[in-house]
Amino acid sequence: xxxxxxxxxxxxxxxxxxxxxxxxxxxxxxxxxxxxxxxxxxxxxxxxxxxxxxxxxxxxxxxxxxxxxxxxxxxxxxxxxxxxxxxxxxxxxxxxxxxxxxxxxxxxxxxxxxxxxxxxxxxxxxxxxxxxxxxxxxxxxxxxxxxxxxxxxxxxxxxxxxxxxxxxxxxxxxxxxxxxxxxxxxxxxxxxxxxxxxxxxxxxxxxxxxxxxxxxxxxxxxxxxxxxxxxxxxxxxxxxxxxxxxxxxxx
Numbered sequence: 001x002x003x004x005x006x007x008x009x010x011x012x013x014x015x016x017x018x019x020x021x022x023x024x025x026x027x028x029x030x031x032x033x034x035x036x037x038x039x040x041x042x043x044x045x046x047x048x049x050x051x052x053x054x055x056x057x058x059x060x061x062x063x064x065x066x067x068x069x070x071x072x073x074x075x076x077x078x079x080x081x082x083x084x085x086x087x088x089x090x091x092x093x094x095x096x097x098x099x100x101x102x103x104x105x106x107x108x109x110x111x112x113x114x115x116x117x118x119x120x121x122x123x124x125x126x127x128x129x130x131x132x133x134x135x136x137x138x139x140x141x142x143x144x145x146x147x148x149x150x151x152x153x154x155x156x157x158x159x160x161x162x163x164x165x166x167x168x169x170x171x172x173x174x175x176x177x178x179x180x181x182x183x184x185x186x187x188x189x190x191x192x193x194x195x196x197x198x199x200x201x202x203x204x205x206x207x208x209x210x211x212x213x214x215x216x217x218x219x220x221x222x223x224x225x226x227x228x229x230x231x232x233x234x235x236x237x238x239x240x241x242x243x244x245x246x247x248x249x250x251x
Contacts, residue, residue, distance in 0.1 A: 004195035006241055008054045011199050014234045015048050018206060021227035026218040031086055032079040033216045039072045039079075040213045046072075047206045050199070059190050059198055060176055063165035066198055069205035070155045070162070071143060076212050077150035088141070091132035098125045152208065158201050161194075200238060207235045 001009075022044060027037035046065040053062040078085040101122035104110060110118055147155045165172045175194070177184045190198075210231055214224045 003192040003241055004059075004190070004199075007196050007199040007238060008051065010234055010238045010241075011047075011051045011054065011203060014203055014206065014231060015051050017227060017230045017234060018044050018047065018210070021210065021224070021231065024219050024223050024227070025213070028217065035086065035089075036076050036079050036216045037213065039076045040209050040217075043069045043072050043076075043205060043209045047202055050202045054195070054199065057187055057189060059195055060165045060172065062202070063162045063198060066202045066205070067159070067162035067166050069202060069209075070152075070159065071146070073205045073209045073212075074143075074146040074150040074152055074155070076209055077152065078146065080212065080216070082149070084135070087132060088136055088139075091129075091136045094125060094129045094132060098122065098129050101125060154204070155201070158197060161197065162201070196241070203235050203238055207231055 022041070025037070028034055046069045050059075050062040050065045050069075053059055053065075075085070075089060078088075082088070101118050104118050105115065105122065141149065143159060144156050147153055147159070175190075176188055177186070179185050210228055214228060
């Protein structure tokens with residue numbers, strides 16, 4: 001069995017362990033715990049989606065989910081430590097919405113009626129954007145800054161790889177489809193090394209986010225420790241795969 005297949009099998013087992021933990025989770029009713037739990041559930045869904053794509057031999061397309069898992073894990077951690085992070089997340093959301101409406105109005109696509117509808121939405125968006133922009137325009141955080149501020153610098157080295165596949169840049173397209181001859185490849189297999197890196201990053205985000213949710217959500221006495229213990233053991237087994245080759249001998 002290849003390194004990639006063993007990593008997929010361990011990740012599938014992690015989905016089961018994660019689902020068992022979630023079944024006993026009771027989220028708080030107020031922020032920051034409430035949005036932290038929402039982020040955690042999204043991370044778990046993205047992890048499940050990653051495993052589904054891996055099983056379908058489409059793992060490089062899961063990188064958009066894994067990248068989002070890393071970003072959401074950083075947001076989870078910062079929501080618990082930075083009082084202004086909920087507002088920062090709103091600023092990032094409304095800034096993207098504002099930019100979209102402005103680009104749409106500058107294009108020649110909308111009809112007159114659609115143009116007015118978008119203009120009205122842009123005006124309302126600017127009302128929300130103004131105060132937040134005044135607060136955060138000089139405190140912008142790029143993803144590397146977020147990972148550092150959240151105490152998750154281990155995501156920084158692999159983040160460009162995830163972005164490469166997520167944005168379908170030329171390097172990613174070549175790895176996916178280029179052949180040694182004039183033809184191209186459909187649903188090409190990914191190398192063991194890249195498959196492992198993607199699945200390791202996904203499991204790492206899943207475990208780190210679970211670690212944080214244990215102090216945020218409510219669980220029956222001893223049940224979080226029980227489920228999280230299973231998840232940590234599966235992650236440790238994944239890490240140990242790097243020390244053996246496909247036959248189980250020292251690499």
